[in-house]
Amino acid sequence: xxxxxxxxDALRQRRSIRKFTxxxxxxxxxxxxxxxxxxxxxxxxxxxxxxxxxxxxxxRCEALAGLTKYSHVLRGGDTLFVVLxxxxxxxxxxxxxxxxxxxxxNMLLAIHGLGLGAVWLGEIINQEAEVLPALGLDADxxxxxxxxxxxxxxxxxxxxxxxxxxxxxxKI
Amino acid sequence: xxxxxxxxDALRQRRSIRKFTxxxxxxxxxxxxxxxxxxxxxxxxxxxxxxxxxxxxxxRCEALAGLTKYSHVLRGGDTLFVVLxxxxxxxxxxxxxxxxxxxxxNMLLAIHGLGLGAVWLGEIINQEAEVLPALGLDADxxxxxxxxxxxxxxxxxxxxxxxxxxxxxxKI
Numbered sequence: 001x002x003x004x005x006x007x008x009d010a011l012r013q014r015r016s017i018r019k020f021t022x023x024x025x026x027x028x029x030x031x032x033x034x035x036x037x038x039x040x041x042x043x044x045x046x047x048x049x050x051x052x053x054x055x056x057x058x059x060r061c062e063a064l065a066g067l068t069k070y071s072h073v074l075r076g077g078d079t080l081f082v083v084l085x086x087x088x089x090x091x092x093x094x095x096x097x098x099x100x101x102x103x104x105x106n107m108l109l110a111i112h113g114l115g116l117g118a119v120w121l122g123e124i125i126n127q128e129a130e131v132l133p134a135l136g137l138d139a140d141x142x143x144x145x146x147x148x149x150x151x152x153x154x155x156x157x158x159x160x161x162x163x164x165x166x167x168x169x170x171k172i
Numbered sequence: 173x174x175x176x177x178x179x180x181d182a183l184r185q186r187r188s189i190r191k192f193t194x195x196x197x198x199x200x201x202x203x204x205x206x207x208x209x210x211x212x213x214x215x216x217x218x219x220x221x222x223x224x225x226x227x228x229x230x231x232r233c234e235a236l237a238g239l240t241k242y243s244h245v246l247r248g249g250d251t252l253f254v255v256l257x258x259x260x261x262x263x264x265x266x267x268x269x270x271x272x273x274x275x276x277x278n279m280l281l282a283i284h285g286l287g288l289g290a291v292w293l294g295e296i297i298n299q300e301a302e303v304l305p306a307l308g309l310d311a312d313x314x315x316x317x318x319x320x321x322x323x324x325x326x327x328x329x330x331x332x333x334x335x336x337x338x339x340x341x342x343k344i
Contacts, residue, residue: 006178007285011208011278030344031336036183038333040277043294047334052341084341094269095294098317101273105212106183109281113179122215122267137341145270161210162219164203169224169256169309172202 014109015157017117018073023152024056025079029114033081033150036110042099048089049103050142052082052135063134064147068124077118077149081107082135085143100145107148117153120146186281187329189289190245195324196228197251201286205253205322208282214271220261221275222314224254224307235306236319240296249290249321253279254307256314272317279320289325292318 001009034051042048054061056078064080065071074080083104090096104120111118124131128144173181206223214220226233228250236252237243246252255276262268276292283290296303300316 001175003173003178004285004287006175007182008204008208008282010179011282011285012211014211014213016213027344032180034336034340034344036180038336038339039184039186041186041188041280041292045331045333047339049339050341051339053344092294094265094297097266097269098273098276098294101270101275102277103273104270105274105277108213110180110183113176113183115176120213122270125266159217161217164206164210167210167219167221167223168206169222172199172206172225 014112016119017153019154020151036106037103040103040106043095050084054080067127078151081148083145118150186284188291189325191326192323208278209275212275212278215267220257222256226252239299250323253320255317290322
């Protein structure tokens with residue numbers, strides 16, 4: 001396969017993974033995921049994202065598991081990538097949330113590219129007011145964007161999408 | 173290069189491109205970009221994004237050029253990908269903006285992977301109240317997320333990012 005095919009396939013074929021083996025991520029893998037997030041685009045290149053990495057066994061993982069209805073998924077993962085916005089670095093909520101989304105997507109794609117799996121937990125940010133103190137973080141300083149649960153996949157994952165015809169406001 | 177290297181390199185090496193040649197995008201390229209956006213993840217898989225594609229010569233391109241301080245960039249591109257949220261499909265502004273960011277990033281990565289170039293215009297959404305009517309769109313029905321200006325690159329692009337040590341809240 002040529003380079004273009006490999007990239008376009010990855011964009012289409014990445015899926016949420018919610019079941020994991022016990023195998024741990026290596027430090028190199030964790031760094032590669034963070035590196036991908038770091039290079040995401042942001043408005044005014046303000047790079048408002050901040051990262052906290054929790055490895056299996058960190059007692060804060062269990063605290064987070066108590067703050068989501070997806071505790072079984074969170075407990076099954078090896079590594080949690082907590083993605084936050086630094087409020088002091090933000091300039092527009094709408095654009096900074098978009099930037100966070102680009103950052104998270106880069107991280108998910110890197111995880112996929114490494115042969116690992118992950119799920120973007122959205123529901124847990126509903127409990128932001130409890131999650132930040134559980135992580136020892138000042139709620140005045142950070143906004144919680146997601147917790148990415150990552151590990152070695154124990155399932156293939158499946159999903160579907162609306163056909164392009166429903167997304168296009170005009171035929172091309 | 174192996175598949176992992178190709179994907180990780182693309183995530184790091186994509187840059188904003190603001191100067192373009194006159195060469196047009198093919199229909200297949202435009203479809204590949206939309207396909208990448210379509211497969212982005214979204215909260216509850218609600219897929220709130222909608223697309224409008226404006227080709228060079230469409231009079232609406234010139235209308236948009238009058239609504240951004242980056243008119244020279246917009247006029248230089250071949251194809252505009254207008255990304256919107258369908259308000260009726262939204263469920264949480266913060267999560268839907270994140271999803272839009274993931275969608276836009278997938279589109280930018282596809283453009284990069286195709287050997288094309290693009291820039292994510294953020295500033296133009298400040299003029300959303302004028303942009304939507306200029307596109308014939310109901311401002312009660314849609315939110316403008318960005319206009320991606322795409323074409324064949326006439327520059328390499330350059331940028332930088334904060335070191336990982338400034339983004340990590342704790343050493344890993």
